[in-house]
Amino acid sequence: MKSEGINFALVGVGGQGTILASDVLAELGLRLGYDVKKAEVHGMSQRGGSVTSHLRWGPRVFSPIIPRGEADVLIAFEKLEAARFIDILKPGGLALVNDYAIEPLSVQTTGVPYPGDEMLHERLAQVTQHAYWVKGIEIAEALGNSRAANVVLLGALSALLDLDESQWDAVLEQRVPAKHLELNRRAFRAGREAVATAV
Amino acid sequence: MKRLLSGNEAVARAAWEAGVKVGSGYPGTPSTEILEAFAPYPGVYAEWAPNEKVGLDVAVGAAYAGRRAFAAMKHVGLNVASDALFAAAMTGAEAGLVIISADDPSMHSSQNEQDNRQFAKFARIPCLDPADSQDTHDLTLAAFDLSEQFDTPVLLRMTTRVCHTSSPVELGPQRENLPEPGKYPRNLTKYCMVPANAKKRHPAIETRVAEIAAFAETFAGNRIEWRSSDLGIITGGVAYNYAREVFPEASVLKLGMVYPLPRKLIREFAGRVQKVIVLEELDPFIEDQIRLMGISLYRPENLLPEPPYPVTKEIFPIAGELDPVVVRDSGRQAGLLPGGENGGLALSMAGLPIRPPVLCPGCPHRSSFYVLHKLGVPVNGDIGCYTLGMVQPLDALHTVGCMGASVGVAHGAAVAGDKERHVAVIGDSTFFHSAIPALINVVYNRSNVITIIMDNRVTGMTGHQDNPGTGRTLQQKATRAIEIEPLVRALGFDKVVTVPAYDVAAIEKTLKDWMKSDEPAVLITREECALLPSARNRWLPLEVVSDKCNGCTLCFRVGCPAILKSEQLDPKTNRPLALIDPLLCTGCEICAQVCPRDAILFRNQVQSKQIPQEAA
Numbered sequence: 001m002k003s004e005g006i007n008f009a010l011v012g013v014g015g016q017g018t019i020l021a022s023d024v025l026a027e028l029g030l031r032l033g034y035d036v037k038k039a040e041v042h043g044m045s046q047r048g049g050s051v052t053s054h055l056r057w058g059p060r061v062f063s064p065i066i067p068r069g070e071a072d073v074l075i076a077f078e079k080l081e082a083a084r085f086i087d088i089l090k091p092g093g094l095a096l097v098n099d100y101a102i103e104p105l106s107v108q109t110t111g112v113p114y115p116g117d118e119m120l121h122e123r124l125a126q127v128t129q130h131a132y133w134v135k136g137i138e139i140a141e142a143l144g145n146s147r148a149a150n151v152v153l154l155g156a157l158s159a160l161l162d163l164d165e166s167q168w169d170a171v172l173e174q175r176v177p178a179k180h181l182e183l184n185r186r187a188f189r190a191g192r193e194a195v196a197t198a199v
Numbered sequence: 200m201k202r203l204l205s206g207n208e209a210v211a212r213a214a215w216e217a218g219v220k221v222g223s224g225y226p227g228t229p230s231t232e233i234l235e236a237f238a239p240y241p242g243v244y245a246e247w248a249p250n251e252k253v254g255l256d257v258a259v260g261a262a263y264a265g266r267r268a269f270a271a272m273k274h275v276g277l278n279v280a281s282d283a284l285f286a287a288a289m290t291g292a293e294a295g296l297v298i299i300s301a302d303d304p305s306m307h308s309s310q311n312e313q314d315n316r317q318f319a320k321f322a323r324i325p326c327l328d329p330a331d332s333q334d335t336h337d338l339t340l341a342a343f344d345l346s347e348q349f350d351t352p353v354l355l356r357m358t359t360r361v362c363h364t365s366s367p368v369e370l371g372p373q374r375e376n377l378p379e380p381g382k383y384p385r386n387l388t389k390y391c392m393v394p395a396n397a398k399k400r401h402p403a404i405e406t407r408v409a410e411i412a413a414f415a416e417t418f419a420g421n422r423i424e425w426r427s428s429d430l431g432i433i434t435g436g437v438a439y440n441y442a443r444e445v446f447p448e449a450s451v452l453k454l455g456m457v458y459p460l461p462r463k464l465i466r467e468f469a470g471r472v473q474k475v476i477v478l479e480e481l482d483p484f485i486e487d488q489i490r491l492m493g494i495s496l497y498r499p500e501n502l503l504p505e506p507p508y509p510v511t512k513e514i515f516p517i518a519g520e521l522d523p524v525v526v527r528d529s530g531r532q533a534g535l536l537p538g539g540e541n542g543g544l545a546l547s548m549a550g551l552p553i554r555p556p557v558l559c560p561g562c563p564h565r566s567s568f569y570v571l572h573k574l575g576v577p578v579n580g581d582i583g584c585y586t587l588g589m590v591q592p593l594d595a596l597h598t599v600g601c602m603g604a605s606v607g608v609a610h611g612a613a614v615a616g617d618k619e620r621h622v623a624v625i626g627d628s629t630f631f632h633s634a635i636p637a638l639i640n641v642v643y644n645r646s647n648v649i650t651i652i653m654d655n656r657v658t659g660m661t662g663h664q665d666n667p668g669t670g671r672t673l674q675q676k677a678t679r680a681i682e683i684e685p686l687v688r689a690l691g692f693d694k695v696v697t698v699p700a701y702d703v704a705a706i707e708k709t710l711k712d713w714m715k716s717d718e719p720a721v722l723i724t725r726e727e728c729a730l731l732p733s734a735r736n737r738w739l740p741l742e743v744v745s746d747k748c749n750g751c752t753l754c755f756r757v758g759c760p761a762i763l764k765s766e767q768l769d770p771k772t773n774r775p776l777a778l779i780d781p782l783l784c785t786g787c788e789i790c791a792q793v794c795p796r797d798a799i800l801f802r803n804q805v806q807s808k809q810i811p812q813e814a815a
Contacts, residue, residue: 069543
């Protein structure tokens with residue numbers, strides 16, 4: 001891991017738990033001794049609109065916004081959003097994508113179709129070859145609740161970033177309500193394993 | 200101890216540490232979490248007022264009574280509260296009084312991007328403009344001291360990026376133990392602003408501004424960071440971060456107080472750097488004041504001899520939020536930074552379907568807009584989730600201006616003689632906020648406006664705050680819920696009908712009946728927001744019977760994100776059949792009511808299908 005810090009961009013659709021995931025990463029950064037800024041934009045939609053969160057770890061963080069091309073990691077909870085925001089990623093950076101589509105209403109109203117996987121992969125490939133696709137919803141559903149997909153992705157991220165698992169667990173314990181903690185722990189581990197097998 | 204706090208949480212924490220007794224206001228993005236975070240602290244009183252003006256009057260009243268108080272609102276809320284602001288600017292108070300305005304550059308969730316620092320100058324009160332959560336915490340504490348030292352309300356002006364960015368904050372030790380205030384003041388020359396008294400106060404508040412300006416010279420929130428003498432940047436608010444990120448070598452004068460300005464400090468700074476520029480978001484607020492001081496700011500050579508009036512900002516854009524890319528590009532164009540490209544690739548968005556905000560699946564507002572679209576009438580809208588009734592395919596809302604405007608704007612069209620029948624739509628919280636006088640106007644001055652109050656039992660768009668209709672206070676005390684029907688009847692409406700919001704036929708029938716007469720009327724559509732916990736418990740995904748669906752597309756016209764086009768085509772029409780996403784559908788049945796072929800199962804049909812399976 002780089003001592004100068006890491007910029008994470010998290011994107012998803014309202015209702016997917018994007019904000020909770022960025023809260024976890026922010027707490028983790030603090031525990032690791034970084035200065036941290038976490039900026040969210042949750043626009044007008046409670047459910048169904050684009051949600052983005054910028055999270056920066058560093059010795060001293062000024063701008064809350066990550067400039068285009070300067071994110072080290074893009075975590076996308078929905079694959080169209082991954083394609084939409086891929087250019088925030090540094091060329092060659094790490095893209096972690098939930099292999100899951102939420103079709104926006106505009107597909108019906110404007111006639112612009114939801115892009116096929118090939119187009120999505122090509123778009124990501126314009127910026128990076130380090131794109132990991134994780135079936136977050138399927139994995140979370142198998143564990144009993146599709147809503148834990150965000151934590152599956154965090155588990156996958158933990159494997160890719162090679163950060164100490166115990167620190168992650170302490171943050172999960174802090175941020176997740178007790179009654180959901182066991183589910184989220186299992187989701188986290190499943191995410192780690194999913195990437196281990198993919199790599 | 201350091202804790203990660205958002206700017207809004209930092210205000211709440213600092214207000215508690217400052218011994219604040221009362222916080223009031225009205226929800227509005229990006230300010231809402233200030234009062235939500237303040238309410239649980241011990242020893243404080245916090246409330247949602249029906250609107251921002253009432254909220255500020257409450258804070259003023261508490262401060263007159265000798266208790267520290269604040270009112271929090273979004274930028275446009277201060278327009279509503281501005282009468283109270285200007286009154287309090289004249290009187291001052293007995294204890295610290297802080298008004299928190301959360302501005303929204305780039306309009307992430309607003310109708311305009313007004314720069315509320317202007318209000319401070321307009322009302323002759325100091326304005327503090329923090330850069331991050333620690334700064335917010337420190338300036339909030341300073342605001343209460345400043346307010347008391349100079350007998351003035353203080354404007355704490357924040358922006359979306361400061362409100363909604365979390366960063367570490369060194370917490371103060373504990374709550375300040377303020378002495379119990381004395382008897383309520385009977386000071387008529389100070390608190391009764393009749394002309395004779397007000398005439399004496401005006402020169403006093405001009406003197407007050409001059410005294411605060413002198414104080415600003417040594418105020419800890421205004422500081423110079425000396426680095427290179429080549430470039431000096433005068434900045435305030437969130438823009439300080441971009442100054443440091445993009446111009447790491449430059450000297451910086453960081454203004455925590457942006458009105459009134461420390462003029463000596465500014466002259467000292469400007470005199471010791473080769474080039475001086477102002478970096479601020481939105482209006483040239485600091486910049487214009489500095490130009491008036493006769494200080495020459497750096498001008499890029501490639502500019503016109505005169506800036507196009509009235510835009511005096513020459514380097515950085517006046518519209519929209521700043522970010523490091525905007526600041527870097529502007530700096531390059533102005534010759535302040537070497538040329539070069541920004542990092543990364545700018546990819547075109549062509550070919551990607553957009554994902555604008557939409558009414559959520561199961562939203563009880565959807566049925567009314569479906570009917571209004573069908574009726575084809577002009578609809579005057581208001582501020583709230585239901586603004587999204589304008590979005591395709593519902594496309595049933597034609598004006599949106601400001602809080603409470605729907606009813607007055609519809610009435611204006613009616614009395615002007617517009618041939619079409621106007622419908623105003625407004626939510627429950629916005630009704631309480633500012634529609635009541637407008638409805639009185641409709642009845643009293645006799646127009647035929649039909650108003651739909653979409654009562655979803657909560658203040659929705661800002662994230663589920665209580666309002667006078669919910670029967671619960673911000674501090675979670677049960678209280679008497681104000682009933683909308685008797686209130687509307689008491690205003691003088693004879694035609695007042697309440698229907699379940701999911702009942703498409705009832706809404707259509709009522710509106711069609713009313714269209715036949717020329718009387719004003721109020722329809723209340725009632726169903727709790729589908730995202731409330733009690734509503735979530737009833738979620739039940741509906742199903743499409745593919746044998747019955749022929750791809751007629753009628754259900755797509757309700758504009759629900761849970762209804763998708765399936766890959767299966769109808770053999771006759773070759774059109775895609777409807778498909779319901781079980782992860783999104785809540786089972787509101789609007790689509791099932793609209794389907795002419797009974798191809799979408801109602802809740803009871805879905806349940807009766809499930810029970811035998813479960814039994815087996």
